[in-house]
Amino acid sequence: MDFCIHSRTVEIVMTTIKDFDCCRVVCNSPGAVHIIPDLLSVKTRELFLKNRAAELDREMGLIRTQEETGRHVRMLTHEIRSTLDRHTILKTTLIELGRTLALEECALWMPARNGLELQLSYTLRHQNPVGCTVPIHLPVISQVFSSHHAMKISPNSPVARPRPLSKKFMPGEVVAVRVPLLHLSNFQKNDWPELSTKYALMVLMLPSDSARQWHVHELELVEVVADQVAVALSHAAILEESMRARDQLMEQNVALDLARREAETAVHARNDFLAVMNHEMRTPMHAIIALSSLLQETELTREQRLMVEAILKSSNLLATLINDVLDLSRLEDGSFELDLGTFNLLMVFKEVVNLIKPIASFKKLMVSLTLAPDLPQYVVGDEKLLMQIILNVVSNAVKFSKEGSISIIACIAKPESLRDVGGLDFFPVPSANHFYLRVQVKDSGQGISPADIPNLFNKFAQNHALGGKHSGGEGLGLAISKRFINLMEGNIWIESEGLAKGCTAIFIVKLRIADNLSYSEHRLLPTAQANHCQANFLGLKVLVMDDNGISRMVTRGILIHMGCDVTVASSGKECLQIVSQEHKVVFIDVSTPGMNGYEVAIRIHEKFASLYKRPLLVALTGSSDKVTRENCLRVAVDGVLLKPFSLDKMKSVLSELLEKRVPREANP
Known part of the structure; x- marks a missing residue:
């Protein structure tokens, strides 16, 4: 030294x-x-x-x-964003930060479900951290959450707990930074509910056995990584939400597809049931109505005639109910369509009166019809539907009237009268060449309480003021009539001043005026049938094909009563073997099993080359739906007779067909 x-x-x-x-x-x-x-x-x-x-x-x-x-x-951003699974994102972040910054420990504290604590969810060294929580309102946590930068905190802070405890070395510096939870609402469905805090806490700890300190660039790196983790978590949450929505949508699609198949199966089953019931119900009804009408032509005592008339009346009402049920079914499944055509409007009202008069006479009710002078004779619309509407409304008036009269008034609805048509859900739309037909049916019957009027158009509605067992209910007539009227762009309503003061039913429907009718169109329109029943059918050779023995016997009995020479066949094959030029009319049941009536009609057309040498073809059917009508047009039958039919109906249809055949045979 x-x-x-x-x-x-x-x-x-x-x-x-x-x-x-x-x-x-x-x-x-x-x-x-x-x-x-x-x-x-x-x-x-x-x-x-x-x-x-x-x-x-x-x-x-x-x-x-x-x-x-x-x-x-x-590098860290690439590793973090290489996956969209949030658990993998968080674990990868800790591993890459630990490797890049040579950390002793790195931990991530996530909000607990109660919103009052932070729980240790991920660590670098500990594989399954459980049970570690700290209050979220600690000063150090509040300080970090309130800053945008990474902050140095005390190594003895509770959030630095994952560090291994050692008494030999001084603990290294600790940095904490907040991680924004940008899509917190999505975590609510899994691990983290909607909380008061919107941040997680990331804690990074330097090794304890070195004098190393945090540099500014390292703190900046930590801040950038925290932001990148927030963005990656948001993307992962959005992806999870999309996947959940996709899974829910797939489940809903499967459920909807199953429901659709079940609905289609139910519709098919219902249609099959209705088709079978239609045939099975109309067959006995055909026998009852036809035989009752034949029985009326025999010598009967007064009491017997009253019984037969009662049977015929009840049978007609039951047949109407069957038709209403089938029509309602087609209305509900959306298969009902209007059959538009040109028809004689005045004849529709007269035919309704002719049909209702026997029942009204039986109850000693007077029926009057008033047609406005400006009412057009020929219009375009659904003739059968309009007739059914008028018949249902008039029948309902007759049903609830014990004495007095029934008045029917038809006219063109004036524009000013369309402003108040009995309902706020109806908005008339005038158009060129169209008009609104207004029909009023007034009776002097039992009347109705104003409180019961809104319920009259429900199925089988009861007039509670009169007592259901005496009135018998409204049945389906008014309910179906309202649906039919809506299809024809119209409306119906009821007016009554109270009990024992009668009732007035008013409806309007939209029709088109038929103009510029050709001669052929006029010839095809229905004409008055007053002389049909007086036609001579004596010796007329006819052939009846029907697989049902009772129906075949009834049709044969009616024709024999009319004086026809009748031959019967129980199958299509037998019919084709029997039919000859001598037969003037062939009645074909279209629902015959095996070779159905449509195929038989086609074969008869092929068998007789000349139109005037082949017999007239009349389709017997229990259905009047669109498919049946289209099939009848396809095979070119000359007429259609809907079961059940009476003696008068048979005479009317047969007379009309024979009258149309006369000009053909005169000019072959």
């Missing part, structure tokens, strides 16, 4: 002597005055360059640090 001190002293002394000698030499030199400023300038320049070089070294170090930080950020 003494040697070292002595040498240092000697060195100082010798340096001082040398400097003194140099100064002496310079002072004694004549050019020293000029050299000294140059030397000082060189020395100053040297010091400036040294300082500049040091600054450049610092800037290059900062650039390299920023490049390194950017590289780490890109």
Whole structure:
């Protein structure tokens, strides 16, 4: 030690002597005055360059640090966003931060379900952290959540708990940063509910066995990674929500498809049931109505005639109910369509009166019909539907009238009267060549309480004021009539001043005026049938094909009663073997099993080359739906007779067909 001190002293002394000698030499030199400023300038320049070089070294170090930080950020961002599973995102973040920053531990605290605590959810070193929670309102947590930057916190803070405890080394520095939960509402469906806090807490701990400190660029790296984790979690939450929505949609689609199949199966089953019941119900009804009408033509006592009339009346009402049920079914499944055509409007009202008069006469009711002079004779619409509507409304009036009269008034609805048509859900739309037909049916019957009027158009509605067992209910007539009227762009309503004061039913429907009718169209329109029943059918050769024995026997009995020469066939094959030129009319049941009536009609057309040599073809059917009508048109039958039918109906249809055949046979 003494040697070292002595040498240092000697060195100082010798340096001082040398400097003194140099100064002496310079002072004694004549050019020293000029050299000294140059030397000082060189020395100053040297010091400036040294300082500049040091600054450049610092800037290059900062650039390299920023490049390194950017590289780490890109690497971490790539690793974090390589998956859209949020659990993988969080675990990957901790692993990559621990590897990049050489951390001793890295932990992520997530909001607990109660919203009052943070629970330790992910750590770098511990595989399954459980049971660790800290209150969310700790000052250190509030301080971190209120800042946008990564903050140094005390190594002894509760959120630094995952660090392994060691008494040998001082704990390393700890940094905490908040992680925004941008899509928190989605976590509510899984792990985290909607909470007061919108942040998670990330805690990063340096190793305890080193004097290493956090640098600014490392803190910036942590802040950027926290933001990237927030974005990745938001994307993952959106993906999870989309996948949940997709799964729910798939489940709903499967359920809807199953419901659709079940509905289709139910519709098919109902249609099959209705088709079978239609045939099975109409067959006995055909026998009852036809035989009752035949029985009326025989010699009967007064009591017997009253019984037969009662049977016929009840049978007709039952047949109407069957038709209403089938029509209602088609209305509800949407298969009902209007059958538009040109028809004689005045004849529709007259035919309704003719149909209702026997029942009204039986109850001693007077029926009057008033048609406005400006009412057009020929219109375009659904003739059968309009007739059924009028018949249902008039029948309902007859049903609830024990005495008095029934008046039917038909006219064109005036534009000013359309403003108040009995309902706020109806908006009349006038158009060119169309008009609204207004029909009023007034009776002097039992009347109805105003409170019961809104319920009259329900199925089987009861007039509670009169007592259901006496009135018998409204049945389906008014309910179906309202649906039919709506299809025809109209409306119906009931007016009554109270009990025992009668009732008035008013409806309007939209029709088109038929103009510029050709001669052929006029010839095809229905005409008055007053003389049909007087036609001579004596000796008329007819062939009846029907697989049902009772129905075949009834049809044969009616034709024989009319004087026809009748041959019967129980199958299509037998019918084709029997039919000849001598047969003037062939009645074909279209629902015959095996070779159905449509195929038989086609074969008969093929068998007789000349139109005037083949017999007239009449389809017997229990259905009047669109498919049946289209099939009848397809095979070109001459007429359709709907079961059940009476003697008068048979005479009317057969007379009309024979009248149309006369001009053909006169000019072959």
